[in-house]
Amino acid sequence: MVQLHEMILRDAHQSMLATRMRTEDMLPISEKLDQVGFFAMEVWGGATFDVAIRYLNQDPWERIRKLKKAMPNTPMQMLERAMNIVAYRNFPDDVVKKFVYLAKKNGVDYFRIFDALNDLRNMEIPMKAVKENGGHVQACLSYTISPVHTVDYFVSRFKELERMGTDSLCIKDMAGMISPQRAYDIIKGVKDAGIKIPIVLHSHSTSGMTGMAYQRAVEAGIDVLDTAMSPISGGTAAPATESVVAALQGTKWDTGYDLKLLINIRKYFLKIWDKYRHLHRFNALKVDPSVTLHQVPGGMLSNLIFQLEEQGAHDKYREILDEIEKVRDELGYPPLVTPTSQVVGVQAVMNVLHGRYKVITKETKDYCKGMYGKPPAPIKPEIMKKVLGPKWKDEVVDCRPSDLLKPMWEKRKSELKEHGVKMTDENIMTYALYPQVGLKFLKGEAVAEFTSDKLPLPADHALIRGMVKQSFPEFKQVWIETESPENRSGPAQIPTEFEVEVDGEPFEVKVNPVGGFLVAGADRAAAQEKPKDVEGGVKSSMQGTVLSVKVKKGDKVKNGDVIVTVEAMKMEQEIKSDVAGEVKDIFVSEGDSVASGDLLMQVL
Numbered sequence: 001m002v003q004l005h006e007m008i009l010r011d012a013h014q015s016m017l018a019t020r021m022r023t024e025d026m027l028p029i030s031e032k033l034d035q036v037g038f039f040a041m042e043v044w045g046g047a048t049f050d051v052a053i054r055y056l057n058q059d060p061w062e063r064i065r066k067l068k069k070a071m072p073n074t075p076m077q078m079l080e081r082a083m084n085i086v087a088y089r090n091f092p093d094d095v096v097k098k099f100v101y102l103a104k105k106n107g108v109d110y111f112r113i114f115d116a117l118n119d120l121r122n123m124e125i126p127m128k129a130v131k132e133n134g135g136h137v138q139a140c141l142s143y144t145i146s147p148v149h150t151v152d153y154f155v156s157r158f159k160e161l162e163r164m165g166t167d168s169l170c171i172k173d174m175a176g177m178i179s180p181q182r183a184y185d186i187i188k189g190v191k192d193a194g195i196k197i198p199i200v201l202h203s204h205s206t207s208g209m210t211g212m213a214y215q216r217a218v219e220a221g222i223d224v225l226d227t228a229m230s231p232i233s234g235g236t237a238a239p240a241t242e243s244v245v246a247a248l249q250g251t252k253w254d255t256g257y258d259l260k261l262l263i264n265i266r267k268y269f270l271k272i273w274d275k276y277r278h279l280h281r282f283n284a285l286k287v288d289p290s291v292t293l294h295q296v297p298g299g300m301l302s303n304l305i306f307q308l309e310e311q312g313a314h315d316k317y318r319e320i321l322d323e324i325e326k327v328r329d330e331l332g333y334p335p336l337v338t339p340t341s342q343v344v345g346v347q348a349v350m351n352v353l354h355g356r357y358k359v360i361t362k363e364t365k366d367y368c369k370g371m372y373g374k375p376p377a378p379i380k381p382e383i384m385k386k387v388l389g390p391k392w393k394d395e396v397v398d399c400r401p402s403d404l405l406k407p408m409w410e411k412r413k414s415e416l417k418e419h420g421v422k423m424t425d426e427n428i429m430t431y432a433l434y435p436q437v438g439l440k441f442l443k444g445e446a447v448a449e450f451t452s453d454k455l456p457l458p459a460d461h462a463l464i465r466g467m468v469k470q471s472f473p474e475f476k477q478v479w480i481e482t483e484s485p486e487n488r489s490g491p492a493q494i495p496t497e498f499e500v501e502v503d504g505e506p507f508e509v510k511v512n513p514v515g516g517f518l519v520a521g522a523d524r525a526a527a528q529e530k531p532k533d534v535e536g537g538v539k540s541s542m543q544g545t546v547l548s549v550k551v552k553k554g555d556k557v558k559n560g561d562v563i564v565t566v567e568a569m570k571m572e573q574e575i576k577s578d579v580a581g582e583v584k585d586i587f588v589s590e591g592d593s594v595a596s597g598d599l600l601m602q603v604l
């Protein structure tokens, strides 16, 4: 018998609906889902935590409590990013342990734990914590294709994970590119090695061969397959649950699930799919075999397209995909999954926009230093030199990265006290994981995003900005102003009703300009009449939000000093002065958005 692990409440909507499914979409169908008899339901972790507090104004802790109560017969599973927990960077041990304790207490039964680099040292602490709290550990290896990721590589690491005490194993094929033969060889290898605990295959339909890979995995003795209910399946999501159930019916691998019950559940999720129709993307529904070459997971691809649009560089898409392949090889073949997918992706964008390794992100530096863990293969000295400088050897650490971090829990706790929010352990954890976004949420300042039944949108919504750009290509930027730009040259006020095409279909869009006038123009900074250039002007090399200004008026700076940090493409980027002298004037402050080429300060 093969069992299924159902993904619709986590990975499926993360892959196809930008993780926007809400608690109230899940609860009405929970009782029925609970009757199926799934191996487990993945309902928590991954990006769901971040998105719930950032875009949905929902408490993720409340969600897991309610789901656990509504599905008492099915194990509740979460995806845990080892020392990154449900965020994008390493946390110290005390926070990881506390998180596991709280997750278990609030309703998580199974913890699927993965490390982007398959550095088992990063998995030890969360694995131990799960065991100590009475949970089920499902240790996971990130799947990738490279000269070092052989069948032996996976089998020997799975053996090691079994020795470390995991209750089950999982191959995490996040990009959906595992081939039928490869799936067969790895599963067969695991079984032949005498590993007795259950093994799960997690994949996505992206490459078009996943159904075949699932069949071969079944033949090799797989215990559990990851699937998602059909309304949010296929394409960049997992293969459809009902299809796999039907395919195995009457064979010795029959799941024994009630197909009628599943079809009933399907009807419910068709309505949920429609509730988020503004997030549907035809590309995400299609097969894309090129994933086997560039290896970029579907979620990262759509992110990349959006980020390139922001940087005004969407014409560089193909070039960047090729560069991602190159950078990945040069950095020692890291599997592309959060957070290494961002490290490689953003560095590739920088390489294409500014020349190879001319601009190096803080994250690439950290990666090369070993701050994410040990890269699967050694990085060549010439790349290390480019990234870390001639003394690169002194910068590399070989300990477990979190050993370098100081305990953080008590510090975050006393910080949060100052803000007058309710001091529960769950709230402190939300704040520890996401200090800015978490605090905004806890203070009640987060605003829930719209759904398709709530269109039209407020004018400053990213979707509207994108649509306006599409309808008025002559305007490069769109923004909101409190005053009409009528009497100024350059920017123009945009009409509030227009038609756009989405994937070839015309849409009538009505904009509701909340808080001002919708304005478009060639260059927002110029339109707002900031100085464009001055003598000794230092400009931003990228589009983003100013995180901090590192100097003040009167400071002396050298060529190469960091003067401003900017958050661009979800990462912190340093902007360095390309001149030496005294800071005469500063034109930006924390929180400002800057475009590439905007004037930051004057240094003379």
Ligand code: CO
Binding pocket: 011, 173, 174, 202, 203, 204
């Ligand atoms: Co996945």
